[in-house]
Amino acid sequence: MSADGAAPDARLAAALLAVDPAGIGGVVLRAAPGPARERWLDYLCAIWPGQPTPRRAAPSITDHRLLGGVDLVATLGAGRPVAERGLLAEADGGIVLLAMAERLPAGTAARIAGVMDAGEVSVQRDGLNVQRPTRFAAIALDEGLSDDEQVPAGLAERCGPWLILPDVPDDEFDVELPDAAAIVAARARLPSVTLPPAMLEALCATALNLGIDSMRVAGLAARVACAAAALHERATVDADDAACAAQFVLAPRARRLPPSPDQAPPDDAEAPEPPDDGDARDEASEPPPDTPTESNQGPLPDQVLAAATAALPPGLLAQLQALQLLGGARTSSAGRAGAQKVGRQGRGRLCGARAGTPGGNARLSVIDTLRAAAPWQALRRRQQADAEPARVLIRREDFRVRQIKQRTQTTTIFVVDASGSAAAHRLAEAKGAVELLLADCYVRRDQVALIAFRGRKAELLLPPTRSLVRAKRRLSALPGGGGTPFADALDAARALADSVQRRGDLPIVIVLSDGQANVARDGSGGRARAAEDAQAAARQFAAQGCRTLFIDTAPRGSALAVGLAADMHARYLSLPQADARKLSGVINAAVRIRD
């Protein structure tokens, strides 16, 4: 989508959301904080009936604040438990802004998604048992810079439109947007809007053609189409509405290009024109290509598909084309963030409370303190006649502090040489070892990551994960061959180890290589430069101070590898013919030895 067209289009999505917040769920708004995002949000708030203040939730929000719990102050004042509403219940009928949604832990995202599904918050906390109906629109503010940081998949899926805003809004573009009155009118009209079967079929076909599996998404597209019809004062959804839904909901989720041979995907920048002007769409649907959808050969699905294709974000388009060249292997976009974030739950987990005084690291567990004090109230009141009747009498021995179990997760980072001819063999062993380690790593609460290096650079193939499903998917797509950019690989490993350490976890790096670097840091060839760079990288790596194992895969062990291992302060092992099982055994042993 061109930068010019993006802003007004995106605000139209805000209007649609305001028309049917419960049906559309929310919006994933990928944008840097800045005027464009502010303008979008301002518009959303301005047209929202009742103009409620949006509730803002940070990724670190606690369950207490999110879902509700016992209000301590009121409880102490009243002398009986007083419930406090959580943010999601407070936002009923309004907007929840999820700031930095790409950093939202998977568990928190799942709680929000559950509330959106049920239409109520089920508070089963602190002795409370209440259901609070709530309907809100979730705006996931995605500030992720790379594709590694994405809004948790379960939540993103429940948000209809996915929008990408440009950094700078353009003011010269003055589009007429629906105002608050139009939204109110559209809301009134919405229940009577009908969705013809042909339109529904067109949306489903488009979703299928773009490789979108989830049935929920097709449903969301249908809701968006209905909202668009209501907004344009139509009683029936027409092709423009369906096209609009395809643009906002289906196109950004595309996993593959539509399989229509005639309609070669336009690869120049002009192609993704805003499909609002009828010409572009007519042109696209004019040559009726023999689409593989058997059921409906009519122009409608093509029209919707054309709109969706035209709205594909340029970056995604290029990525999808590249994937198609590779034979449709789904790698980077398969299985969005979700899984990455499982391990990022914080510093430890709550495991009950114990008696003790708060202070230092010990935080008061309010509810358990109250519980401890509760049974004694009648007794204490009798002893202490002058106490105000409504007050809870808390003594020092009642204090309970939260017990948090710190656990250090180990993240095993494999750095695998995928270069040259022997790569295929070594890779297979490394893959096998990774899977073997994963199989029992759940028990040990460990994570595994994989960096492969070949050709000109190293690549993070598997971000730290515990999921076997995800690992298998990533591993199966690992190619081999090319040069040996050893320095780049060590730099990548150091960066990853650093991020693991910052998270409070323990990185263990396993390098599988013969150490024969032949690609320098800048990607140029030449053994001498490459070896120099590799040595420098190895020394820098040593400064990271994490436990490292260098497994030499050269047939007879190489002096180069021995030298590099020494520079890296790594344990050196020559294992020319290790199979996966032996490898994982050695690694397991190495991991357990405490230096």
Place this chain on the structure above:
Amino acid sequence: MSRPTPRPAPFPFSAIVGQDEMKRAMLIAAVEPAIGGVLVLGDRGTGKSTAVRALAALLPKIEVVTDCLYNCAPAHTAGLCGHCTAGGTLPAAREVPVPVVDLPLGATEDRLIGALDLESALVRGTKRFEPGLLARAHRGFLYIDEVNLLEDHLVDALLDVAASGENVVEREGLSVRHPARFVLVGSGNPEEGELRPQLLDRFGLSVEVRTPDDLPLRVEIVRRRDAYERDPLAFAAKWKRAETQTRKRITDARARLPQVTVPDAVLEWASRLCMRAGTDGLRGELTLMRAARAVAALDGHDIVTLEDLRLIATSALRHRLRRNPLDDAGSTVRVERAIAELG
């Protein structure tokens, strides 16, 4: 809000398109609660939670002792809670819908297992036990969405009770025990993380759901969902007959279940299958047999056939295989292979 108030009527079970394996597993759990729960894993947006909630609405009501906090059954004198056995005579009863209790991810442990009732302690200074979700789920279903994201301390509490069928609470000076037998239903997406093997073992059946890639089917799914969301009551009315039929199928099967027999040959086949597929322990055989009996009862047969067994074998065994990461075939394929080998 344009939407009516939440959950006026759940989506009818009979109106769920496709997903036969999941529906069958749910029906089996409804007929034979001893099966030990159903785990539904699969893609997002495949109607996992819809099916669970739909099943709840479908089940015939149960009789419980009036005023009992734990849904005790008046007909059975064994396994009653302290409150119900105190009187000496059979207590009065009333009919209630089968409890389906949601365990939300954000729940705290005290609400799961029960704890001191804060209100009566604060206001009246009395010790009173406030039963938790486990008590409410007795004789019904306990549903956990995104079960693989459930926090560990909740899983621990749950495992203990699911195994023993009894909840023992020793906290805050309280000492309470009450029956808590329920069908555990969990759903989740395997990409979000693995499930602990101990918890996995508690589920009798495990089904995998996938989104259909057939266009007419997909259109039908979205169409029904849309119709339901627009007017849940009208939609429910339209499916009332089908729902009544399914309910009758369940009650008939329940009545038939005690007289369904398993021939020795079939039992032997089940054992051979478990050995060949490499399952741990005897739970596989037991589940296989119970599930096959429920299948036979649902189909109105009195004798379990090999067909019944084949139908349910994958669901009963796929989560019990020892993991073999080098075998790239998924566990489903491995069970199917074992079935094919046995013939």
